[in-house]
Amino acid sequence: MRIALVGNPNCGKTALFNQLTGGRQKVANYAGVTVERKEGRFVAPSGRTLHILDLPGAYSFDATSPDEAITRDVCYGRYPGEAAPDLIVCVADATNLRLHLRFVLEVRRLGRPVVLALNMMDAARRRGIAIDVEGLSRRLGVPVVETIAVKRGGAKALMERIDASVPQVTPAPIDEADVEQLHAEVRAILADTVKLPRDTVALDDAIDRWALHPVFGLAILATLMFLIFQAVFSWAQPVMDGIEAGIAALGNGITSFLPADSALHSLLNDGVFAGLGAVLVFLPQILILFLFILVLEESGYLPRAAFLLDKMMFRVGLTGRAFIPLLSSFACAIPGIMATRSIQDPRDRLTTILVAPLMTCSARLPVYTLLIAAFIPNHAVWGIFNLQGIVLFTLYFAGIFSALAVAFVIKRMRKDKSEHALIMELPSYRLPNVRDIGLGLWERAMIFLKRVGGIILALTVLLWFLSSFPGPPPGATQPAIDYSIAGRLGRMLEYVFSPIGFNWQICVALVPGLAAREVAVAALGTVYAMSGSDDAVASQLGPVIAHQWSLATALSLLAWYVFAPQCMSTLAVIRRETNSWRNVAVAAGYLFGLAYLASLATYQIARALT
Template sequence: MHTAVVYMHPAGPLVALVGNPNCGKTALFNRLTGSRQKVANYAGVTVERKEGRFALPSGKMLRLLDLPGTYSLHPRSPDERVTADVLAGRAKGEKRPDLAIVVVDATNLRRTLRLALAVKRTGLPMVVALNMLDLAKQRGLTIDAARLADALGVPVVETVAVEGGGADTLVRQLDDATLWQRPAAPASADAEVEADHAVVARLLAELGLDRAAPHLPSDRIDRIVLNPLLGLPLLAVVLFFVFQAVFSWAEAPMGWIEAATGWAAEGVGRLLADGWFKSLVVDGVIAGAGGVVVFLPQIVILFFFILVLEESGYLPRAAFLLDRLMGGVGLSGRSFIPLLSSFACAIPGIMAARTISNPRDRLVTIMIAPLMTCSARLPVYALLIGAFIPRREVGGFELQGLVLFALYVAGISGAMFIAWLAKHLTGHAFKAPLMMELPAYHLPRVRNVAIGLWQRIKIFLRRVGGIILALTVLLWFLSSYPAPPVGATGPAIEYSLAGTIGRALEAVFAPIGFNWQISVSLIPGLAAREVMVGALGTVYALSATGEETGALTALIAGQWSLATALSLLAWFVFAPQCLATLATVKRETGGWTMPLIMAGYLFALAYLASFITYHLALAAGWG
C-alpha cells in the first residue's frame, strides 16, 4: 500500500462526509473523530458546521467535515444548499474538499446510490462507505462490495458505523495515495441526473438486488401504529404514560436529593460563623443551585423515554400521524421534528427548522417552537405541582401526572392556535405532500441511550454550575444589600435592591396573583427558565425566619394560594423565551424584527392566560 499524500493543505487534507439523512453518517463521523471535534457555523449562514480530526496509520492527520444530510445536490433547503455549495467549491470562506466519503445505506441502495453518482460527477476523488450492513443481512440482502466498487469505479468499504465495524478498513483505505491521486471524472450534463435512476436500476440488477423487498416485522407493526384510527390514540397513550412516569418514578430520588441538600445546608451552616459568607453559601449557593438539582431525576426520566422512542424508530412515525392534524393549521409533518426537538430546548428545535424547504412554514415553525414545553420548564412545573397538587389517583391515574400532561397539551394547543392564526393572516400556502423515510423498528441500543442520557445530565449540571449558580449568587447579593435601616422589623430582603425591584414589579403582576417574591424571581428566569426555581429558593431563604425555614415546596405551599400557583403554571406555559432563544431566532431570521415580535406575543399570551386562570380560580373559591 502506498503512503497517502497529505500535504495538500497546511492543516491537513479536508475530507467531506456526505450522505442521506439517517444513513449513519454522523455515527461514522463520531466513530472516526471521537472527541476531536469543533462545532461552528458556515460563513454567512446559520447551518451548523461540524469538523473533526483523525490520524491515518501513517501518522498523518486528516480533517473530516460532516456535511448536512441531503438527498441530492439540487438543494431545496438551507442545509442541502450548504452541502451542494461545499462540494462544488462555492461555499463562502470554505475550502473545497480534497476527497469525499459518501455513506450509503445498504438497506436502501436504490435511493442512496443516486447521491453517490451525483457526488462522483463533481470530480472529487471519493470512496463509498457501505453502511448498515448488519441490517441488510437481517433483511436477507447479500451485497458484493467488490462488484459494486467495479460498477461505480470507486473504492467501496463495508461499515457498521454504530458498532465501529469497518472504520479501521476505511481509515487504511484513506492512507492509500492512489485514492487521492485518482483523476477527477469529467463533469456531466444535468440531463444525466435523470439517467441516474436508470443507472441505479442497472447496478442493482447486476448485483441481484432488484427483487422486491421482503415484508418485514416493521411493516406488520406499522399496520397498527400508522393506522388512521388507532395511530393517534396510541401516540397519546405513549405520551401520557411518559408524563405519569416522570412523577411516579422520580419521587424517591428527588426525596434523596432534597434530603442531601438539607443536610448540606445544615452541616455547612454549623461549620461557618454567622455573617455574609455563611449567608452566601447557605442561602445563595446551596438554596439556589440545590433547588434546581432536585429536579434532575424528572429530567433524566423524560429524556430516557425520548431517547428510547427515538432509538426504536417510533418518533418519525409520529410525524406522519400528525401531518393531517398539522395541515389543518397550515403546517406539515415536516415541522414535527423541529417542534419535537423543542421539548428538549427551543434552540435546537429552531435550528432544526432549516430542513423545511417552504420559507413560510419554516418561519411559522420557528415562531411557535418556544411554545413546546422545554426541559427548562420542568423544574418549575415539578415545584408547583408538587406543592399544590395532591398525590392521589383520579380514574386510576396519578393526578400530578395528569396536570403535567395537561400543561404539555396546553403548550401544544397554543402553538397550533398561533400557526392557524398565521395561516389566515398570511394566506394559506401550498401544502406539499409529506415524504419521509421511516427507519425499521429495532430495540434501542443501551450504549446509545446511556450516552445520550449522560450528555443531557452533563448539560444540565453544567448549567447549574454555570449560569444558574452565577445568577442565584447575583440575586443573593441584590437580596442582601443594602442592609436594613436601624429599627427595621421585617426580613432584611424587604429593604434590599431585590425587594425594591420586586415591589415595583408587583404593580404589574398583582392582577395575575404574583407577589413581589415571584415578580423579582422572573427576572433571572429570562436567562434560563430553571433559574426561576433557584431564584425563588434564594429569595425565600432570605425572607424566612425561625419556624418558616424549610424546603421550598413546603414554604410556597404555606404562603401562596392555589389560584396563584395555577396562574404561575399558566404563565410558564406561554412565558417569553430566554435570551439565548431570542438570539438564535435573530440569527435564523436575519434581524431583530422576529425576535421582538416573538417576545411581545409570548408576553401578551402569558399574561392573558395567567389573568384568566387566576380570576377563574378565585371565582371557584381557590384564593
C-alpha cells in the same frame, strides 16, 4: 488530510463516524446557524492523523433545508471558514441503493476524490441482496468498500482504503445532467450490479401494519408516551432531589469557614451554588428524555409517530415532527426545545420552539400544588371526580390549548404562506446501538452544560445581587429582601400587577422567581419571613396565604403560571437554539402578555362572582 462524510439521511453515516472516531469528536454549530457541526479525528494505521467532518444528511445538492445547504456548500468548497475536503467519503445504505446511488452520482460529479462506503452490508446479506462490489466500483469510477457501522471493526476496510488511496482516484467532473438522466443511470447501474430479491423487509411490513394502524397505531403511541412520562417522573425525581441536596451540602461545606452573615457567604451559597444546582438539577430529566428520544429515533419509530400525528399538528400550523419536542416539554421545556433539532424546516422549527414553553412543565407543579391545596376545596364532584384534580387538569389543558392556538395565530400572521413539505422517509426498523446512544446522550449533556449552563449561572448570580443589595438598615422590621433592589422592583411592579390581583408580596417573589418557576415558592416563603426546606416552607405557607389572599388572587396567580416565562433557563435555551435574542424577546413578550391578560380576566371575573 481533511475528510468529509456525506450521505442520505438514514444511511448510518453518524454510526460510521462514531465507529471511525470513537469519543474523539467535537460538536459545535456552524457559524451563525444552528446546524450541528461534528468533527472528529482518528489515527490511521499508517500513523497519520486524519480529520473527519460529519456533514448533515442530504438527499440532494438541490438543497431544501439549511442542513442540506451546508452539506452542498462544504462539498463544493465554498462554505466560508471551512476548507474544501481532500476526500469525500460517500456513505450509502446497501439495502436502499435505488435512492442513495443517485446522490452518490451527484457527489461524483463534483470532480473531487471520492470513496463510496456501502454501509449496512450485514442487513443487505440477510435480505439476500447481492451486490457486485467490483462491478459497481468500475461503473462509478470510484473505490467502493463494504462497511457495517454497528459492528466493532466494521469500518476497518474503509479506514485502510482512506489510508492507502489518498487522492489517487479523481473522477472527472461531469456536466449538469438532468434528474431523469441521473435516475436512468442509477437504474442502469443497479440492473448490472445488484440483485434484489424483494423491495421490502417482511418484518418492517409486519410492524408497520400495527404501528401505523389508525387505531392500534395511536394506541401504541399513547402507551409509549405514557411509559416515557412515568420514567421521567419516577426515575428523575430522586436523582434531582439528590443533586439539589448534594450541591447545597457542598456549598454549605465550602462556605462553613466564612462568617454566616457575610455577603460572600451568601453570594457563594445563594448565588453561585444555587445557580449550579439550578443548572444540574435539569440534567436527569434531560438525559432520561433524550435516552428515549434517541432510542425511538435510532430504532426508526420517531418518523412513524410523526406520520400518525402530522394531520393534527399540520392543522394548527405545526408539523408531525413537532410532536416529540412538545411532548418532552411537559417534563421540561429545555430538552423539548433542544429536541426541535430534528425538525429541518426552519419555519416549523421556530413555531415549535415558540409554543414549547406553554406545555405544563414539571417545575410548575410545586406552584400549582401549593395554591390548589390552599384554595381549592377537596370536594368530590359528581361522585367520581375531585375538584382539586379538575383544577389541575384544567391548568394542563389550558397550556395545550393555548399552544395550539398560538401556533395557529403564528401560522396566520406570518408573511411566508408557501407550502412547506412533510416528505419524510420512514426508514427500516433497526436495533439501536448502545455506543451510538451513549455518544448521543453525552453530546446532549455537554451542549446543555456548556452552552446553557453558563447563562443560567450568570443570571442566578445577578438575581442574587438584586435580592441581596442593599441590605436592610439596622433595626429593620421587614424581611431583608424587602429592602433590596428586587424588593423595590417588586413594590414598583405592584402598580402594574394590582389590576390582576397580585399583592406586593407576590410581586417581590416574582423577581427572584424568574430564575425558575419552583423558586417562587421559596421566594414567597422568604417574603413572608419563613425559613427551612422547600417542603417546610410550602407547608407553613399554605395556611398563611389561604388566610391573607382572596380566591381571585390565587386563581389569577395560577393563570399567570400557565403562561408566564418565569424561567430563565428556557429563555437561555431559546437563545441558544435559535441564535437570536430577537426570538427570545418575541417569546418572552408574548408569554408575559398572555399571562397578564389571562390573569386579568381570571381575577376580574372571579372577583365579580365571589
